[in-house]
Amino acid sequence: MAKTWTTLQNVGYLGRQVNGSEYWQGGIGEVVVYNRLLTALELQQAHSYLALKYGITLTTDNNNNSTDFEVLSGSVTEGDYVASNGTTIYWDGSANVGYTHDISGIGLDGCTGLNQKQSRSVNGDAVITMGLGSIEVDNSSNSNVFDADLSFWYGVIIMDHCQKSRRICQRSLA
DSSP states (O other): OOOOOOOSSSOOOSSBOTTSSOBOOSOOOOOOOOSSOOOHHHHHHHHHHHHHHHTOOOOSOTTOSSOOSOEEETTEETTOEEOTTSSOEEEOTGGGTTOOSSOEEEEEETTTTEEEOEEEOSSTTOOOEEESSSOOSSGGGOOOOOSSTTEEEEEEEEEOSSOEEEEEEEEEOO
């Protein structure tokens, strides 16, 4: 969830409204803070990093205007998973229309420090689970190593009322 936060106070709160008594009930996996507003591309890069790391599927309509896959910058569109260099698209949302649920992936992006060696969809059914060489107790316990920077594996499950099909893809973009 991306939010612009402006406060006239000298203190900020995570997990609580600034002047309220409502508190977040749940875990916070990671907080990413910038000292300026991000461009649409930079925001997509941050969302991609978090989505890959935590198994969350990105939306294809970032601004909720009912238009999917709008161009953000160059060839990057809403729904794309884009690496830190801003040009490497490791999941092309508009080229994979219909495959928009339970997207999960692993990958190495040295610029962001992302070294995601195993992952599963955050959804409760954990339909897809993948690992680099093996599945261990957690990501840090997986001792396998990617061959090159900007290497990504991704998978997606598409489900409808009649069938379940799987698409697993590998992309080394170094």
